[in-house]
Amino acid sequence: MTSTVDTSSSPAATVPSGLATVARAPRWLRYALLAVGLAVALWLPNGLYPAVAVDILCWALFAVAIDLLLGFTGLMSFGHAAFWGTSAYATGLVAIHAGVPFPVAVLAGALVAAVLAVPLGYLAVKRTGIYFAMVTLAFAQMIYYIANKWGSLTGGENGLQSVPRELFGLDLRDEYYFYYAALPIVLLGLAAAWRIVNSPFGRVLVGIRDNPARARALGYPVHRYKLTAFVLSAFLAGLGGGLFVMGHRFVSLDALHWTTSGKAVIVVVLGGIGTLWGGVLGAAILVRLEDWLSYSGFETIGLVTGGIFVLVVLLFRRGIWGSVAALAQRWRASRRR
Numbered sequence: 001m002t003s004t005v006d007t008s009s010s011p012a013a014t015v016p017s018g019l020a021t022v023a024r025a026p027r028w029l030r031y032a033l034l035a036v037g038l039a040v041a042l043w044l045p046n047g048l049y050p051a052v053a054v055d056i057l058c059w060a061l062f063a064v065a066i067d068l069l070l071g072f073t074g075l076m077s078f079g080h081a082a083f084w085g086t087s088a089y090a091t092g093l094v095a096i097h098a099g100v101p102f103p104v105a106v107l108a109g110a111l112v113a114a115v116l117a118v119p120l121g122y123l124a125v126k127r128t129g130i131y132f133a134m135v136t137l138a139f140a141q142m143i144y145y146i147a148n149k150w151g152s153l154t155g156g157e158n159g160l161q162s163v164p165r166e167l168f169g170l171d172l173r174d175e176y177y178f179y180y181a182a183l184p185i186v187l188l189g190l191a192a193a194w195r196i197v198n199s200p201f202g203r204v205l206v207g208i209r210d211n212p213a214r215a216r217a218l219g220y221p222v223h224r225y226k227l228t229a230f231v232l233s234a235f236l237a238g239l240g241g242g243l244f245v246m247g248h249r250f251v252s253l254d255a256l257h258w259t260t261s262g263k264a265v266i267v268v269v270l271g272g273i274g275t276l277w278g279g280v281l282g283a284a285i286l287v288r289l290e291d292w293l294s295y296s297g298f299e300t301i302g303l304v305t306g307g308i309f310v311l312v313v314l315l316f317r318r319g320i321w322g323s324v325a326a327l328a329q330r331w332r333a334s335r336r337r
Contacts, residue, residue, distance in 0.1 A: 037277075041183060050175035052291045054247035056284050057179070057186045061240035063267040063279025064193045069233040070265075071274030072197050073226060074209035075125070078261050079136030080237050082120070082143040083113035085256030087238030088245040089147065092160040095246070102165040102172070103185060106242035113238030114231050116143075121230035125223050137258060144256040159252035163245055175247070182243050189239045190280070196232060197276060205229055237264075266305075270312055272319025281321050 045053040062084055069075045091109030095102060124135045147154045154160065165172050172178045196202050208215045208222050216222050245251040254260065267286050271278025286305060293301045316323040 041187070045176050045179040048288065049291070050179050051247065052287060054175060054179050054182060054243070055291075056287045057182060058240045058244040058247060059264070059267060059283035059287055060280040061186055061189050061243070062237050062264050063271065063283050064190060064276060065233045065236035065240065066264045067268045067273065067276055067279045068193055068196065068236065069229060070268060071276070072202060072209065073205045073229045075226065075230070076129075076133045076265070077136045077230075077233075078133045078258060078265070079120075079138070079140030080233070080264060081256050081258060081260035082136075082140040083117060083234040083237040084241035084244070084260060084264075085147070085251070085253075086116055086143060087113040087241035088251040088255045089154055089160065091242035092163040092245045092251050093153070095163050095165065096160065099164070099166065101167050102181070102246050103167070106185060106239060106246060109242035109245075110235050110238030113241070114235040117231045117234030118227075121227045121234070125226040125230060137261070140256065140258060140261060144253065144258075147256055148253055157253065159250060160245070161250050163249045163251070165246045165249065178247065182247070185239060185243060189236050193236060193276060201225075201228075266309055268319075270309060270319060272316075272322030272325075275319065275321045275325065278319050278321030282319070285320075 044056065048056075062080070066077065066080055069077055069080075087106075087109035089109075090112040091105045094100060094108045095105040098105070100108075120136070120139045124132055124139065127135050148156060150156075151158075165178060167181055170177075170181075172181055197205075204215065204220060204225055208220065208225055212222050215225075241255065244255070263286075267282040268279050269282075270286060271280065271282030289305060289308070290301055293304055312320065318326055
């Protein structure tokens, strides 16, 4: 079996324009963008309240996980809060009862989320379109109900409180220092997502997204590829959820609620579906906006963020990152003429 899907006769079966534009950019420009991104990541807790900077990291990882499934596999999940929240609870429980360094607890939570994704994904990927979205939403609500009723383990409506974050005796009570301790985990997660979508496996996912019947005819086990993408996406979402509970040292049922999944989807659409890095930009914008509105005493935050989301959808149909990438691509094409 070949390792990639032949897409030469199908113009649609290509990597989404935002990612393709970056991939086709000159090497020096790609390195420059990478350097700028790293510089911004290192500066972030100095320009913002460190707790907000930590939230941006967590939601960026969550958005990239959603985009891996939506933008590159064509599966819209409204139930990824199940993996974000399950990992948050598992991470908190491991940190409380095992007393391990926080990266170990976060990894344990992400693994629990990935294991949970196997049976859920096995049933969900057999459906497509709105049916897949509704199945994932139903499963997520089941997990929410279980967590609510299993108060002896999860704390019920009170959640888990005073979650410790240890790292070989280092004092991480200050959010500023915790940000830099969590940053390498996020960067590794983002690098893993980049490697996935730029591998032969990622090319197959794009081919399945655009023409599943053709991919199946070429001999690719479509359901198996979708399930693998689903599990990988759950693992990345779990990393974000584990870091989120460590950042707040608290987890509640809100982490499992369907609105958490909806917020992650909004972040992806805001940044640009299928751009990968658009989720990072969307997370930074949305989290910073919510923090600013909350600090200003504005109570109907959802009204403002919803209005901005509508404007972005109407004015930037490819999202912010996708629209900028498309403009850059047209500018480069005009220079060749």
